[in-house]
Amino acid sequence: MRASAGGDQAKRDPDRTAAGGRDRIDPHLHRPGRPRRLIRIGLSGCGAVSARYYAPALLALEAAGEARLVAVFDPDPTAMQAVCARLPDARTCASYEDLLTAELDLILVASPPRRHAEQTIAALARGLAVHCEKPLAMSGDEAARMVAAAQAAGRPLTEGLVRRRFPSVQAIADLLRRGVIGDLATVDVFEGGPFDWPVSSPAYFSRAESGGGVLRDLGPHVFDLLIGWLGEPQLIECRDDARGGVEANARVVLDFGGVRAKIRLSRDWARPNRFVFQGSAGRIIWTPYETDRLALELDGQVAALILEKGGDFQDAFTAQLRAAISGVPEAGRGQEPGLAALGTIDLCYARRQPMAEPWIDVGAAP
Known part of the structure; x- marks a missing residue:
């Protein structure tokens, strides 16, 4: 890089x-x-x-x-x-x-x-x-x-x-493994934005058809990456705005052996999509759709790391399908991280609490 x-x-x-x-x-x-x-x-x-x-x-x-x-x-x-x-x-x-x-x-x-x-x-x-x-x-x-x-x-x-195929994802794993930002303390994730996927029917928003909302949609990617980088987590809290339907927003707090991860997923909130890894000596900042770059902050100085063997999102999609037809396990990993992510989502749904929405619930705490 x-x-x-x-x-x-x-x-x-x-x-x-x-x-x-x-x-x-x-x-x-x-x-x-x-x-x-x-x-x-x-x-x-x-x-x-x-x-x-x-x-x-x-x-x-x-x-x-x-x-x-x-x-x-x-x-x-x-x-x-x-x-x-x-x-x-x-x-x-x-x-x-x-x-x-x-x-x-x-x-x-x-x-x-x-x-x-x-x-x-x-x-x-x-x-x-x-x-x-x-x-x-x-x-x-x-x-x-x-x-x-x-x-x-x-x-x-x-x-x-x-995303397992992104060079940026593999670079983050390497930086964390080598302790480049010191002892990891927290991870903050925001992903989503105003919904713009070209769906062909309302079934996309049906719990019976999709199994859930933004947590079932974006969660497999986000949780799979976090589990791949940090191991399996303990669920601390899950809150969403489903109100009997499918959630457009979800807030999840996970603990990875003392590393607290706060995850916010949204289908309607426009703010920068970022993963921020805060360590004792610096931090890693990554935009989740960037396949070939990330930012590294050390001693107050920020540098953009551009991976020389990058490729775009479509290249990664082609690479994963090529791996499927060859029968080669994805990036040396089998099915377990994907199953662990789904298990975490199941636990979130089982233990979820309503998200505070004071603009709807009069008298609710902010």
Whole structure:
């Protein structure tokens, strides 16, 4: 990395694997010296995350001769056609069962969260590898059943926690491990802002469809990173404004072995998105969507660390899908951090208290 002053800125598997009466590549295996055949991918869910990120990633992998999108399914025919217009080798399917009968090696599950477990487990039962967009499931228990199904089937299951692929995330882990800012004391997190994700229906805001609000949406990313950096936490407090619906704001306090982390997630509050790690000798400041830079403050001087092998958000998305098709564990980490994050979210929901909203509740404390 370099610093500048003042910035804050399949190969065909010879062991033939039968699935549904056909032979299939095992994307978990690759033996050096033999050519890798294109991994055949099926996509379930053609919404915003597929249109924005998975389609460009699939195009990049096709161009590199690594994978090919074979078939897609979404209940919305227009959404399916939009994806197939960009990846014309793929065919549309009338149902998820139809998708499973295509000649595939891996299913990419990008459907609404309440469909993740059933679709993933069905694909694993067919002998397919699965890459599932976050949140892996509607609860930690449901996610554990998915992981158990993958282990029983002997197939890879990866989760779309793309931030693990950011060089900035890996740099923060290294700085904390080496004690560059001294003894870590606190972590302050704010993430969110006025909601602008291009949803196609009100179902996005349904607890039955999504499992929750901003905590279920942003929480898997935020908690997964914190747990990856600091270990598993103790929940001190969770407050939100759900009022019987889905929360637009959540405030969570976690304790990581004496390090207090205060996390604020919002879908309506416009303020800078930042992670601030305060140590005895300085602090690290990171904007969560910056893949290749962070700020380091030591002795009152702030320097922007720009990582030479950076890449943008789409590069990270492509890298995680490449890892999924190769069967390589993500950044040397298995499924446990993702499960721990979901377990923490479950605990937050179980113990949550109402957030003080004096503008609504007359006489409430500020």
